[in-house]
Amino acid sequence: MMPHELLKVVALVSVGAHPVTGRPRRAEQDARAVELGLCLAGKHLHLLHAGDAESEALRGYLGMGLAEMTVLQQPLHADILPALGSYLGATDAQLVLTGSQAEIGEGSGMLPYLLAEQLDWPLVVGLAEVESVKGGVAQVLQALPRGQRRRLQVRLPFVASVDSAAPKARQSAFGPAQRGQLQSQKVAVVEDMLLSEASMQTARPRPKRLKVIKAKTGAERMRAATAKASAGGKVLTDITPEQGAEAIFALLKEEKVLR
């Protein structure tokens, strides 16, 4: 039904980390990007990773039903953007899918933005679904907070980042994952300058914000200390169901949740 067979989709994948054990694994959002790519291009989806081809965690993506992945060889502390940009610029990709944030390293979420800037392609943030592609123009749904969606039209080729609102990734099968090929390519390396200056540390729990009472007089302090947390709402007793319904309806209208 979907005329996406001709769409050339590249999914950028990275190595993730398990949230508890920290063990390397496929990254959650990248796997969703691959899932979306598989829905659009099936077996023709092109997987691309910049980093270490020896990394076993990458096989997690191959286990989703793909035969091979291209790996641009890069050392750990390299700026991978130039390598990805020049590689993608030379291919005929029409849609580049990425996760919205890496699970290890800086995780600034800048990659899709910088890539789009470098390639001078439009960028769709929070892609949830590609509805149709006609005449070089794609109609897509963008995920908004609170489960809302927005319909956008964008010219091919474009970059799209995928967040946790996209469809959940299928499981990775062990056999195909082992059989898949990691095709590594040697490319130029650019050192990332930031990492020499910045320092990583284990995340500190953030302090809870205290309620500061800036009262000048004793009376004000007393009032602030004894004030109830919530003023307590309206309680409607001894009314007909219709009156009750009317009151609820008025509140729903006021909060603008009735569509």
Add this chain to the structure above:
Amino acid sequence: MKESFRRDPRNEWIARNRLHPLYSALQTQEASWIGPSGLVRKNPHVSGFIGPNGLKRIDRSGVQQGGGSQRSGTKAAVQLPLRIIEQPSFYIVVVPDMVNGRLSSHDKDLLGLANTLAGDEGAVVAVVFQAHKEGGFDTAGVDRLLHLQGEAFADYSPEQRVTALCALDTQLNPAHWLVPDSRTGGGELGRRLAAKLGERPATRVWQVADGQCIGRAGAGQQDMARTAPRLILAAAECADPVSDTRHEVRAIELNETLFHRVGRLDNLGAVAVDPALTPMAEAEFILSGGNGVKDWELFHQAAETLGATEGASRVAVDDGFMPRARQVGATGTWVTAQVYLAVGISGAVQHLQGIATCDKVVAINQDPACDMVKRADLAVIGDSAAILQALIERVREHRQGGMHDAA
């Protein structure tokens, strides 16, 4: 405006004239008297008046005799001191999210951070796109306001907005850009701006101090500390909001006329989503049923008519009326709805925990003394079935009314 003090000779005269019918009304309370034991007792509360700065003053010049109450009559609202920056040596620019046209608490935290970064020399500039409903820019700490309006910035227009912000960057050359790292627009706009300006931003920043900033990295297991860059995407509660100064909110303009290239993203508008499919944790409007719901058919019908996402208490789930995934509470989903409509739920602590961050809670219950009614902003006491039925009819009537209007 300052209240000028006026004497009222007539009142003073009445206050001196013991035989006047209004005499007692104008007497101030006794300030001192001889107590039963012969000691002089004083009532400190009646002497003096509230001065213009809100402090109590005692005037011993004798003017206060008779009708002394007239001074304390009007108590002016306390004015915070106004901060004026005439010639700022640098600028800190904040691009607030303005969710629903108002400064969110996240925006205010950022303005607070901007004010600490600005110190005494710098000015805080806020950039606001499109019409807004905010009246409190002055107390939130905005020295300069750039209000951009026009077709180009309508609704969702990140590319056009970035163009405008780039123009502002050349105009002011701000020392720092602060953008909320939120899902409601700031996270995207800030990153687009960073890519366009070629600045490497610090993201998810939760502390900025002494030129250093700390932000979450990776999947949140690590922090990254670095020297604060020019562009900072800051998390909520990164600093305390401004609370004790007032600011000018002087309007500024972009010098450059903007030339927009044709947007490459065409916004076709919001899409109607099926509320049943929205994840409960994110849903905006939840209709939740508990042990007090007897007619589940009616409950589902109500959810459909209202366009609400369904939720349930644990009892409703255990009894098999609702799927496990719909349970709200400590062992279920923690919801963040704007409106949470609880039908026949008693409000056990385990349940109330799950709805702690909900904005407005409405309860329909038979028991006016139950905890859910205490938590609720609006509680309707009565039988759930009858009220749901009436509510369905009321909403249908409204929808049809709307239809007629449109036709």
